[in-house]
Amino acid sequence: MTQKKKNNKPSFNLNWLYTAIALFLAGWFFIMSGGMNGSGKEIQERDFFKYVEEGYVQNFVFDKDADRVSVFLTDEALQKDEFKNLKQNPNLTGATPNMTFKVANQTVFFDKYDRLPKEATSEVTMELTENNVFVEILFQILIWVALLGLLWYFIFRRMSGGGAGGGGQIFNIGKSKAKLYDENSQVKVSFKDVAGLEGAKEEVEEIVQFLKSPEKYTRLGGKIPKGALLIGPPGTGKTLLAKAVAGEAQVPFFSLSGSDFVEMFVGVGASRVRDLFKNAKEKSPSIIFIDEIDAIGRARGKNNMTGGNDERENTLNQLLTEMDGFDTDTNVIVMAATNRADILDSALMRAGRFDRRIYVDLPEIHERKEIFKVHTKNLKIKETLDLEFLARQTPGFSGADIANICNEAALIAARKGKDAIDRQDFLDAVDRIIGGLEKKGKLIKPKEKRRIAFHEAGHATSSWLLEHASPLVKVTIVPRGRSLGAAWYLPEERQITTESQMLDEMCALLGGRAAEEVMFGKDYSTGAQNDLERAFKQSRAMVTIYGLSPRVGHISYYDSSGQNDYAFSKPYSEKTAEKIDEEIRRIIDEQYTRSVELLSANKDKLTLLAEKLLEEEVIFREDLEKIFGKREFDDEMNTITKQAELEDQKKVDSAAETEEENIESIPSKEV
Template sequence: MTRAVRSPIGLISPLRYSRLSRLACFQRTPSQVCTFSTTPTYRFKSTLLKFDQKKNDSNTTSSKNKKPNDKNGANGANGDPNNPFGNLKWKDWVIPSILMVIVLNGFAASGIDNGAQMTFQDFKTNYLEKGLVKKVNVINGTYVQAELLSGMPRFAGFSIGSPDFFDNEMDAVQDRLGIPTNERIPIAYETRTSVWSYLIPFLPTVILIGGTYYLIAQMRKKGPNSKGGPFDSIMNVGKSKAKLFNQDTNIKVKFKDVAGCDEAKEEVMEFVSFLKNPQKYERLGAKIPRGAILSGPPGTGKTLLARATAGEAAVPFLSVSGSEFVEMFVGVGASRVRDLFATARKLAPSIVFIDEIDAIGGAREKSPMRANDEKEATLNQLLVEMDGFDSSDHVVVLAGTNRPDMLDKALLRPGRFDRHIYLDKPDIEGRKAIYKVHLRPIKMKDAVTDMFAGRLAAMTPGFSGADIANCCNEAALIAARHSADFVELKDFEQAIERVIVGLERKTRILSPQEKKTVAYHEAGHAICGWYLKYADPLLKVSIIPRGQAALGYAQYLPADQYLISEEQFEHRMIMALGGRVSEELNFDDVTTGAADDLQKVTKMANAMVLKLGMSKKLGTIVFEPKDTQMQVHKPFSEETFEVIDIEIHRLIDDAYHKCKKLLTEKLDEVDKIAKELLKKEVITRDDMIRILGPRPFEEKNDAFKKYLLPKNEDGGENPHSDSGEPAPAS
């Protein structure tokens, strides 16, 4: 039984082998204990080697063994798609794992001080037979700890198969050495239990109770700013998803950050004044306005203005999108509305902002087929909540929409959203002011002058506040890409072009013939624009492909204008046809390049005839049905329909012939511009003047004249004044 087995790393008795392997197993996680790899012996050997070589080192060994196991554990939790706890955060499994490891370590240690490790055989020959042993302790009937005489290691330890066998062996050795019975080494028997052995039976219960407590805590998490834990969506389906912005922390927006919409600001100012000082109004018996609809095209600052209102009034701001009320289940939307208003009342004075209110506030179905009960229930709840305010509630409701015409009339009734504030796209002065706001954080070389902001504003007619914000950011990105220290005008010019027509696509290679077609097409547009009185000022023409579809483009600067005359319409149509006509005049064949132009022309002619009363034959009648979807019959006779057809054709044909006449006269100029384009790819207004001479009409865009036109090209010095030679095409 004590016969030693020779192994490559030393002598190991079978007895000790089994004991140590059990110890090693305790220090591993269950998954590895059960694993049979192709090199199991190697693992045991290395563990044993460490036991042999290092004294009192069991902890280090176990920690070394633990590392790869922990890693396995982590992979198990995160990497396995079937793992139901795959979504839990690291905290959720790290803490239990650490507890587990502590428990297992404690269990493994079991309170035994191992001392110098050896086999019984070694103990016998090295200590027992030499009389170096003072006392022997048999622990738990399986392990022996021998106290040695001084000068030796203090303890020696080894495992035994059974206490009886050990007793007999001890007696046998001492008999052999002739030691009298009363001087024999005392053997004590001891039972040691670790505190862990008491605790471990309770462990599953503790884990179970802790886990349940954690899950319930997760479910209870709610409120306007709930983080949305794994159980949130089920428990909080009827809760409002509004985001709460608190004055002290989140809302830094003030009225000074909203530029170019002074009237709108003035209107909402009243709400601010009310929220700050309600007594001033209530004292005189005035009812406080409940809410306002902020409408206008996308990106004109509706959300921004609402936030600024909250910022100025220094009250909590609850922001929610109309679409967040819409759910599959009936009643959820209504419940969310109720919850939103309950929260707002609790936080009062406060502002509720419902963006895209058309998602729930759209006109209710008139048909008996009740298309959308859920939407209606939500809207009704909203109406009820707004009616339910009394003036002491001090809650103001602002709502944003791009389609105020779609809203249910009941919403707009006095006592609900009784103010309607319209935010239009900014005009030149508005854009200038918005540029000044968004240029503030941009690092420029010189201070931003009025002229500089004006120049950018003049270059970007039709831009919304959001476009301007985007443009300023793009300019800074472009400058950063060139590792510049400052952002300059040229960066802004590039950014504007990018926002208008998209990225340059240098990789889109046109064949020489295609390039030529594009050049003559664009030259046709440019020449028409140059010689037509009402054409907008031209900034540049380019034949570098850009964005999704444009192979070439011309950048014009339309003035901010609110009325368009018949003649202006005609000139726009001629300009739009210039590309196609130039192709016809310069090549044997025409291409698809004019598709977009033709669409524009047709749309304009349609509008002139059907909506704007610009056809003498048809007179000042609107033919366009208001609600095209509901229209079954045309609101006019077959004869009128024919006349409409003829008139639309006539308008387009007229424009076409005038365009052809103009370009035939200016064929040389078209040729020159096209050649210049082929040479340089991009030509500017200066190139046009160099090749064609100054434009024969004074520019009509004041912003252009003020901010962009070089001084020597200005008004009076222009050889052709407004009253001079009429436009050749007119």
């Protein structure tokens, strides 16, 4: 397969031409003002007549307006030591004089010159000049006008956005900044590069098919959807899906960000929306993709500044009109992406504008495995690397996080001088991304190190002994980032969480502070700050969001629409607020007491674990099994998981058998 040679010729840029013109005008003005080579040596009038008599003068120019004489010496005179420093190089205005002097009286000067010997003046030529002052002033004014005009052009060109295209000129400031991808654009991303997001990818593929063959869908009377909104957490692949649409679709694809609509000029946003849809309609069928649409799609009337002309609201109003106005016969589909769908305006979210809402969630374990396959495709990895193991080690990671892990693993392997990336490099990359860079050189006092060891051992012990707490992977007291110690867990991937699971997780969170009390008494340290913060947030969510408090009741004060984001009043009374505070404190106190009792009953094992941690600094799951024995809850969980997998496999097998029976029942036709 032959590859096309790249054209390395530099592209022509008008900025170079403008710069050259500006330098030429500045240089010309500098030369005309006599600033480059000077105007010759200043002499006295009597010296001039002396040099004429000695035959040193070749010619002179008399300026009648300025009463000044410019003297040019002969080549022989310039060879003498007396005049060697008077050699002048010619410039753009011609030769420059070697000497100049001021004439006191023109009549007296010419009388003296006429009285000189004929032999001396016969070889000297004389020129008389008379400058037009008006022309000279006009020429200088034109130079300054040209320089100021060039400066004005550059300033307003930068203010309008710079560069060529829609926003490149001051008169095109209201033009759209969308990038156009068509059949001439080389977009290398396709649906094959999008791993995991099967449901979202299927819906996006259907949007492309709508525009490729609309008759297939409209022959039954249906209408092509107006818009599709991609919703999901950051890094899940929303923009990547849009790039894949641009690479797969054989129709024009306009891409821009929500912030590209609004600038310092009033009315620019609405103008750019009109221009964007005008260009899209001219090239229909086409697709418009607006990334981070929440920049202009925020619900109206929810900002703190009231009154005045809100440029963002004007832009949103124009967008609503263009998406579902009177002109609804165009084959233009609008795609948008956001991770803050709760703050979008309800008029933007209604059917007829964004008919489809495609949720791009964090990938499951099998989807993470596919994402690892995509990002390790161009890496030199060992053949024995188990990608499913890596997928299990990264619960809650997005596609962007996995891409970062793969890149970080390659850098770690290169730093160690390896020829291929192995499993340990990926685990080190996960540790570095989650906890930060190891600080092995950080000096910690033995007393503080012992307290840190018991703190982390408390977390490990409580999570090991609690049924619904996340299983431990490893514990370390090596400082990482801003933390002095850390414990890694492998959380169970759940779709819903029960109250007992939340309480066990909170009890494990408070295990560090509880271990300090068990071993050192009530002389607490500040090391549990992050644990207490997370426990408070979880308990508050149990009371105010999930309705898991018997005193407050089955009530949720959470507003998923975001209408109360800017409200100055709470959705409950002061009496209820006191109940909420009491319930939050009760839940935290109960779980802390439970954690203290659990660790007190296993104080000997807690001490063994802490001592081993002080000795080795890093301990793993196998070390806990030697001290505590195998975790009995894991066997029950493995049994439940295996049963669920067997049931899923039975469903798949029965569906396949049904499909085979249907195929066999179809009568064959003879041709």
